[in-house]
Amino acid sequence: MKLRVPMDSAARALGADEVVDALVAEAGRRGQQIEVIRTGSRGMVWLEPLVEVEIDGIRHGYGPAGPEDAAAILDGTSVKALGPVADLDWMRRQTRLTFARVGVIDPLSLAEYEAHGGLAGLRRALAMTGQQIVDEVKLSGLRGRGGAGFPTGIKWQTVHDAAGPQKYIVCNADEGDSGTFADRMLMEGDPFTLIEGMAIAGLGVGAARGYVYLRSEYPDAIAVMRGAVLTAREAGLLGRDVLGSGRAFDMEIRVGAGAYVCGEETSLLNSLEGKRGVVRAKPPLPALEGFLGRPTVVNNVISLATVPVIFEKGAQHYADFGLGRSRGTVTLQIAGNVARGGLFETAFGISLGEVVNDLGGGTASGRPVKAVQVGGPLGAYLPVSRFDAALGYEELDASGGLLGHAGLVVFDDTADMLAMARFAMEFCAVESCGKCTPCRIGAVRGVETLDRIAAGDPAALPLLTDLCETMKDGSLCALGGFTPFPVMSAVTHFPDEFARLKEAAE
């Protein structure tokens, strides 16, 4: 009997290891032969730990499973039975391109990776020139999935055209935004996709070295990525002679040290160099003067991990999905106070309301939805009246939102929006790198000003608005520059919570 149980850290945090122990112990008691394969997560976090039992080549799901379910799962009589996993509504409605293998394969089996389409993209890229590779990425319409949405192909072109004795591919895996976990799931569930994407990027721009800057808060992802790099090196996928092509590309996993601002690309580069993670002024662009002053591609995990499927299926296939200038798929992360949270990959263009109410099933608490913070701690709080907004870079921007890394945090009607606005300023104050004044000082003043509003000071709200303008216009990077988004969106959409106290004081 073949079983699969995720080793994704969300599944483990919900007790997947204990479920595996119980299954093995129960099978031992019965003298039954079972094989338990650890996989990534399918992304249905509300069903984790999700045990899959393979019957006639079809995987049947049981979840959320606890150790007490082991006997009934082995008998096939468990009340946690969900039927074939591929037929579940959540799975059928997705377009899984980047996440095609996550939850399906053993993350550290290169053989399974290849059997499920892995390395086809790299083999195709090896037959192309650097310019052809860059053109293919441009044609796909891929844009930076870390949040900025900058066209990946144009960034690669800059690095391709730059002269330099050494160029670098740096993967930004410093996924610090609350409500986002796509990078983590991808690295824990299909690490070779990221390695393959970085190798293709290296071939495209002429870089022979790569680094993944991975946050220390993700110990499981670090372990899986390190294991995958060793396997890839042994198999000749990395090294002096990539897949026997005579071309070199090798990479290393580097661990961050708990600084949120290092998710900003220039801070990340300073940190990778062993310096304080302070922001660099741009220009020069990292594409021209990046790691150690050399031309560097800095891309998010999901951007790089999407490159292999673009080369496997063709750029046009990828570009055929999406809406407007947002081509391909978006890996939505549905989180917070939500009944069905998890990862859902679909073409750009789905509405916010469909994601929260239909896919997510509303709040976990059963109370009405009050707001959704889209795009992490620097994204706006959107009220239910904006639920018709389409999830695309420009479309959400037009609705006053920010798609960012496509994380959505749902709040019910008990949420205190003044407290959330204050937290945004407090977080900015804690995490500011200190290089620019609007962020370093502004965030501290922001906390104080919000406390004055809470105490009923009528002069404080105009001051907060003015302060937010200054931070937006004057900060060097998105930390100080975008903290006003959650703050001012809370003020705009929930004015009563900022005014009521004032009236009480008057």
Place this chain on the structure above:
Amino acid sequence: MRHVAPQPTVEDIETLIAPFLALEGPLLPILHALQEEYGHIPAQAHVPVAEALNISRAELHGVISFYHDFRDKPAGRHVLKLCRAEACQSVGGAELAAETLARLGLDWHGTTPDGALTVEPVYCLGLCACAPAAMLDNRVVARVDAAKLDRLLAEARA
């Protein structure tokens, strides 16, 4: 097991950091290795590290003090990190953290008097669809409630 009062010699430090010196940008890997070995960045390491990398002690201090992860003195035997970020707040994370700190009589970054446990804030563990989240040493726990927290605290203080 972390050393309670490590007194590394210059030779100990030099041996520990030698494998990293050929890396591009070796300082963060070195600091992680020191902290892994000693539970903090011992003051005795400052001069050998600065000399090996040809940077000033002030620069080194600047780097160590910039990052939340690096400590200049040992933590408790276990470190409990409680997530303070938005997704965890949406399901009562802030209240849970406040109760935990009150019960232990600690503020953030504080250590229990028996030296068993240090409690620190963390901003996101990537468990936002099964919040609130916590991490005891390197083990993550999701949908943390009072009962789960009791078990974690008992385990840490055993």
